[in-house]
Amino acid sequence: MTGTKICALNLHPDEIEYLEHKNIKLFNGSIGKQVTIQYGAYERARHCLPQVTLPKNLHEYNVIIIDLNYVDNCPYNEQDHTRGKNKTTKDYYFVCHKPQTLFDPRAFVLQTLRNDLVPVLKSGAMVVVFCSEDETIDYHFNMSETEHTANLYSFISDLPRHENLHGEVLKVPEQDGELFNLMKKHVGEANYHIVFHLPEIYQDQKYISNPAFVPLLLTGKRQVASFYTIHQDSGVFFFPDIKEKGAFLTSFLKDVAPIYLPKLFPEMVKDKWLEEAMYRLPNQDRLFAEKEKLKQDFQKALKDKELEIKGNEEKYNFLKQMLSCTGKELVDAIITFFKWIGFQQVIDPDSLKVPGQVLEEDIQIQTETGLIIIEVKGIFRTSTDSECSQISKIRYRRMKENKDRDIHAHYIVNHQRNKAASERTNPPFTEHQINDAKYDDRGLCTTWQLFNLFKAIEKGVITKKQARAAFYKTGYLDFIPLEARELGKPKELFKNNTIAILNMEDHPKVKVNDKILLVMKEEFETAKVLSVQIDQKSVPESDRGEVGLKFDTSIKKGASLYLLKAD
Known part of the structure; x- marks a missing residue:
């Protein structure tokens, strides 16, 4: 970018490198380093210099960029804070006294910089500010006992009223234009540390927003976090803390700024007249x-896709609720699951409760073969014996009320719900609790099992009918189809776990093309048998003893295998 002189102050070295790579030449300046100060055993003060890097001909620059967020931090080095030459008899320094441990000269330097910026802006220039929070700093000097106070935004005259406020939720006003399009592109990577109260003017007997101040970004409460103002051939742009400043500035300086202040970018706009309609090339309009x-x-x-995604999230949100919620939200989520697998009459008894009635089971499912009653809990731990067996008491009462019907009772728990579901203890029931459930003819189940059961049904591994049948079982519900025959776990795996060695009985027989159910940590997959070998020879079917099975997919170590059926 030739013809436009750009000075960047306190821009991160990575952003400088990015801009230079994009052929944007600039002066890499600094408004001072933040110095970490340590004192000697008998020292109570340190002399400091601001370590500023500014061009001597700042008045000739067209664009001045100031990043108030980036600060170059460095430890105190006495040589950096000692003047090598001094033409006067006075030796001025900033003085830091205990217990001050940080020296930040930026506010003082920026206040001094104001004297240079005022004439620059009057003659035509652009100032770009990446805003941090405002900060007021007190300074002391060795040749004066007077305290001097400055703030980070003192370099701009007539700055609107403002206040420090931090956040990341921002939105672009509904306006057209290249600048607003650029803000939309980067709004997701921006944080704000300050908000502005833009001035108003009195017009037509009422106060309205001053059109000279244009908001660019608003917070969720419609506070202004970014704006610009232009007067004649000069403009000041206040942007939030944008993550990719190099990419943002490249687009801004090359594509946006010349539209607003064309005189500052002569090389960018000198042939703009060729873009007028009368000079268009053939086919351009089309x-x-x-x-x-x-x-x-x-x-x-x-x-449309975003609406589809939102609709899908709403439709299947019950799956996440089963793993995270408790109380009525958890009950409602499980009811939705039961309806999804095909149970027709699923109700929440609480919705039918009359005043004074004792609350009992959380879910009732009316079926052709009887009544399924379910107790639901969402807890941060595993279940106690009494929690597992509570449903038995309710079952006995329901059996007396429905002497001619079978009553199937289950306890479903969203256990250790403060942990990721895959990291929880599974199964979360003790051997004693599972045996008691079998003895009492009731079932135990987790919402993590239901979540994986949903995925298995979606993949076609298990049917909804098979899933419904599991709720007529007792003990720990494993959701293995009733017709599946257990083969056990492989004793060895070879060739990327596609070949499994099993010790098998006479029955069931496994043949080529049979479908095998794989169960691992409550998750379900299927595999197809490609070949059967005994003593390293291919055979049509398995027999008693050690058998090798080759599959069309890898088998996870520790998975249990079940024979489903041949294709």
């Missing part, structure tokens, strides 16, 4: 129209 239509179609497709 191509631009087609381009615009593609953009509109893409935006519509993107919006």
